[in-house]
Amino acid sequence: MSASDREHDIVLYGATGFVGKLTAQYLAAHGGNARIALAGRSADRLLAVRDSLGEAAQSWPLVVADASEPSTLNDMAASTRVVVTTVGPYLKYGLPLVGACAAAGTDYADLTGEPLFERKAIDLYHKQALDNGARIVHACGFDSIPSDLTVFALYRRAESDGAGQLGDTNFVVRRFAGGVSGGTVASMAELAREASLDPEARRLLDDPYTLSPDRAAEPELGAQPDARWRRGRDIAPELDGYWVGAFAMAIPNTRVVRRSNALLDYAYGRRFEYAEQMSLGRSILAPVAAAMATAGNVATVELGSRFLNRVPRSALERVLPKPGTGPSDRAREQGHYTVETYTTTSSGARYVARMSQKGDPGYKATSVLLGESGLALALDRDKLSDLHGILTPAAAMGDALLARFPGAGVSLEVSRLN
Template structure:
């Protein structure tokens, strides 16, 4: 890797989240060698002109998902490719292929389990052979999920408290919008699930991203469509109601893949679910039930509806990829999540993670930028794992160490 021209190439830099990631790297990357990549040199120039002086010397690379040779040349020039170009199910696999072939590390923002499954099936073995780390889900989906569980595991390990058992992720507060790219990704996912029985089966399997499905335990209580009282998760949530979290399906599959890739370090009886808090009011149980019902309907019925609507008509209505909210809205956003676990010795812990900034935009650009920097600059601190990986399996302790300076708060507390 020492002979590569760049440390990081940011592909999709002209998109909304891509431009935010470029801005973050311009302030956080120090002396890292960075290039911006996309389809239009003119638009790349426009993005670069908005960046601080230190970034004005960054090179510009023209590359297009429809031209594999341009992706191959880009991948061969750098240690790491960061990509914000989605929907990944439609556009992402050629770049994964290029990075796997070149032995180049890769980080993306996907929340699409079917795309990750295809990347595993098509390119995991080659990436292992070439030494590439293909790291999916490096934004709000799914780093808070993946890294809070990893932090719980590390603390329980230090305390000699046993393996993780029943573990629940709860979104406690959230303010922000959903990006056009995320909506496009969810639309593609729903369309495919509606027309392909195998895709539906994969989405319904809690271990769909497992490296060895037959080795996984058959555990109950891992529903992605659950509403219940908070005290069923932890006494600290007494009085609250929780319902299904919209991104539980992709996030939970990433977390379970991390456990398997780490040789079941979390435990063979690790049981995981995700929820969102709907408060304590008299209407909270109704809101929890509606959130859960809406989540089920979106998965089961959304794709059937979408496939009856012409793609062009739908694209005229929905927010477009590359679009996003105002700077004020991005700055006013925030999130806080709590992940509770009970270990095999009966010890209870909670990991709290929070960030300022809209989760899908500003916060995500920080998480993606730090993932790329960890892969490029912290190589001696990374686990000796290669192939199609998750944030926890690929970067683990190195990413945790980067969080404080990036304004990401993640603390683990022993409750009992």
């Protein structure tokens, strides 16, 4: 069955979870004429979600599917052009669905921030997805679309200006208000546990090019630390007076961006270097805060993996936030983020890409980004790249997302600085 003959345009898998419900709400409001279905383990819970979505969604079909029953995933994947999934931790639950979509030639988008899951998906299913014409797109939420798309937008602008390739490029979180979802915490715990048990997993997490399609082809650019603190002026004159420290999601985000460069045949440049950090302000205490944030990030990675190796999974599950939980409506509405990505090109041109959204980054903003990713894959086929296989947001649908952002309330602007 070809993609155009499928029963659905989008199946939202995990629709009864916290972010799944938010994504369903977004699609009900902005999905237009897309043929959308809701999927999950419980028909009753799916019905309750659909009933809460208003008139636009009352005709949406319900699909019962469970990661523990591969045949249900196969049937679901074969019925639709795109599967959008919020079911994590992905390292624990996600690979069977990736395999089902790769086998069916079905496009796919998820919210993972787990490099080890992405690496396993690449190793197991990239060739099958490529052969069957599937686009498997990881990291379609706050992790890692702001990172991936700001760099892609910088590349497009420098290309248009004839300003050369991207060189030293730095992503800086300037403003952030919001929480961390139970699903994200569970994913990080699963990642740390895997690294603690498997030396090869730890080696992969330490490798800045762990998601590369061809590790031997990557340039050797020296150390590219994921956790460091420094003066803002070391990144750009516009940040003079500010201090920056480690950004908690730098490990997954930086590897996604470097994979994008490789998948796009090093369009960003062979000397492209990329790092992520968070602004800690310009007060007298800012350098201390930056140093503490960086030290805390390192300690979390180093000590957390050792600790988790000694704690039974059942005990952790009792104390960590539960997947499917999240903040109140008011807290989600009050959240927001603004990021800036600075680059200097091979010709010496300097640019900044600024991206911002209203809404809690891990919940409301993420549901918008995931919903728009699903709609782009399903409806904007003429704007998608020609690439297939295990992809990144920029490599699969960079131009389509840039075109969709204004209508989705996502601001992304590129300015030349010299």
